Amino acid sequence: MELRHLRHFIALARLKSFSKAANELHLAQPSLSRSIQKMEERLGASLLARDEKQFAxxxxxxxVLAQGEQIVSQLEYLESEIKSRQGIAQKRLVIGASPIPLNSIIGPALGGFIRDNPQxxxxxxxESWSRLYKMLLKxxxxxxxxxxxxxxLDQRDNIETCRLPQSNAIFCCRREHPLAQLERVYLPSLRDYPLGVPRAFPDRLREQFDDLLDEDRHDYAGLLKYDQFQPIKASLQGxxxxxxxxxxxxxxxxASGDLVAxxxxxxxDIRANFSVVSMKNRRLxxxxxxxxxxxxxxxLDRASGF
Incomplete structure (x- = not known):
């Protein structure tokens, strides 16, 4: 079995469409079909259950998909290592992030990195952290x-985590909000106003708020669960x-006073520990x-200037 057949099969399995996979691979669709058929012939097994409109x-x-992704990943890493030892720098970088660190951590740093590495x-x-973890493994x-x-994630033994400075979890709102006018705010007072909470907020942390963040809130105000924080932040002023x-x-x-904590x-006392996550057995x-x-x-620059 040739490596190109394996790459073709992985693309097909990921995209779940012969036409989409052929387009991504820059192949004619009949050529992709023949490639998969040759792979099946050499393995002596059917990889796809086909009908007229779709396949599984x-x-x-x-x-083959599970093992093939690992084979291709290891080969690409080997090629990268060889080029690195030959002094040939890798020109491609694939970075993942969950929504909050994408906007708050990666975004501000990306401009300087692109300036220094324009090529x-x-x-x-x-993606969600769980999806990113699976993508890293592949x-x-x-x-x-x-x-x-x-x-x-920091308890898994197959990855490296390089922790960034901690962030504190806070309740925030617009500065004209009725609660922002009070000298003291108690947790039960939050029941009178709609609350926004990350959809992926762990249950073991949610329990520390008693029933404040429960979906079944009875006579409390509404609850909004979010994946992307940017549109939520934009809505706070209104x-x-x-x-x-x-x-x-x-x-x-x-810092500007538009929002208040x-x-x-x-x-x-809940702290967010954002980290850079990479494979333990692969050098960056x-x-x-x-x-x-x-x-x-x-x-660090932004933390010292805040």
Whole structure:
């Protein structure tokens, strides 16, 4: 079996469409079909269960996909290592991030990195931390940035986590909000206003707020669960929504006074530990190492100037 057949099959399994896979691979669709057929002939097994309109992976197809992704990933890493030792810098960098660190951590650092590395091809992928973790294992990412304590990522022994400075979880709102006018705000007072909370907020942290963040809120005001924080932040000036978020996500707005962090009596001490996550058995490319350095430099500069 040739490696190109394996790459063709992986693309087909990922895109779930012969036409889309052929387009991505720059092949004619009949050529892709022949490539898959040759692969099946050499393996002596059917990889696809076909009907007139669609297909599904057979048991053998699932097996080939799982092992094939690892084979391709290891080969690409080997090629990268050889080029690195030959002094040929890798010009491609694939970075993943969950939504909050994408806007609050990667965004501010990216400009300086591009300025210093104008030749670099950069791909940014925004997903949940669990999806990013799977992509990293498959070799589809060089690294990603996500919260690693609440998600327990820092307890996995197959990855490296390089922790960025901690962020505090806060309740914030517009400065004209009724709660912002009070000298003291107690947790029960938040029940009278709609609350925004990350959809991926872990249950073990949610429990520290008693029933404040429960979906079944009875006579409480509404609850908004979000994946992307940017549109939520943009909406705060026009309503009485109170949002639970890491303080780094609203650092500029807090500094300008557009938003305020509520001093809530009885607020659980919750800290967001965002980290750079990479594979333990794979050395980062030179470009990836430079990007990590840019992240830390920018993060420290902004922290000292806040």
């Amino acid at each position: 992976l057979t048991e053998y197809g699932q097996m 670099m091809l950069i791909e940014l992928k925004v 070799g589809q990412l060089d690294l990603f940035i996500a919260e690693t304590n609440a998600t327990l 309503c009485d929504l109170v949002v639970l978020t890491p303080d780094i996500s609203v650092q500029a707005e807090l 509520l001093e809530v009596v009885g607020m659980p 490319s030179q470009g990836a190492e430079q990007f990590v350095q840019a992240l830390f430099a920018d993060h």
